[in-house]
Amino acid sequence: MSDRKVIKPNAHELMEFHVKALFTHDQNARLRTINEPWPGETLAPRFFLGRTTVGTTLCRFRYDVPVKLVEQLERLCADEPVVTDFQTKPKHAEEYLNLLQGERFTMGPCFLVPDEIVPFTQVVSITPENRTEFLHGDFEWLNSEIDFAQPCIALVREGRAVSICRSVRITSRAHEAGLETLNAFRGRGYAAAVVAGWARAVRELGIVPLYSTSWENAASRSVAAKSALTFYGVNFTVT
Structure with a gap:
């Protein structure tokens, strides 16, 4: 730590x-x-x-x-x-x-993501060194990003990653979470576990873990609610 x-x-x-x-x-x-x-x-x-x-x-x-x-x-x-x-x-x-x-x-x-949030089950760190072990099947697309999107934390079932949270926006002060869970493994709390594991890894770097989503994304908002994340505001952009 x-x-x-x-x-x-x-x-x-x-x-x-x-x-x-x-x-x-x-x-x-x-x-x-x-x-x-x-x-x-x-x-x-x-x-x-x-x-x-x-x-x-x-x-x-x-x-x-x-x-x-x-x-x-x-x-x-x-x-x-x-x-x-x-x-x-x-x-x-x-x-x-x-x-x-x-x-x-x-x-x-x-x-x-508050300090006290911890994963309820074991999660693993996905790195350039072990990516081929875990990123097969529906997560093969992540291989091209794994060098850049770190930390990257996964929940593994049957030898492969089924839910992943990684840093997709990065500064020296804060990281933003990017969350993906395979359809067949949703509704089991896996997303909350990898968010918690990712936040822990980010905090160990002395950096603030942030999580944001769109108001239309009910699944992502549900993860935030179940994880008791701390709501601090709303963003609004015009392209």
Whole structure:
């Protein structure tokens, strides 16, 4: 175990960790690309809004959004109320979409994986050295990412990984979880076990483990609820 001091950031700090993990930023704190650890670049959304449970908001804009439009959006962001329900859209959601002439938005809850969460059953770490042992069958696609998406924790049944949680957005302060469970093995609590194991591995690095999802993803939200993750806010993006 790491002897580093336990980090206990507040909800606003967690939202800052979250947006920095999701996207790369330039020297002006403008969004550039999605922060994927593997090779390749995908353009970031034009607008990010993080609403927190302590009543603060955090907004970011892609590098090509005009300054005058940024100023308009910032004024609206400052008027957002405290968030208590992850299904509630931002107060000014329609105005954000209209000003940006956006047709598509994403929204979802953001969680911290607490210190006390531990896996209820044995899990294993998947590394470049042992990947061929566990990543066969329906998880063969993960072989190309395993060098980059670390830590990677799996629950193994019959000699193969059936549920995996790995770091899919990585910074020096926080990692975001990427969770996959094979259809035939869902509903058994395996996802909660690998999330707990992954969070433990991340904390041993002195880094904060974060878990976020979309409001439409009922299965992912169920994992968060069953694992008693700490809700700290809601993200909202316009592409």
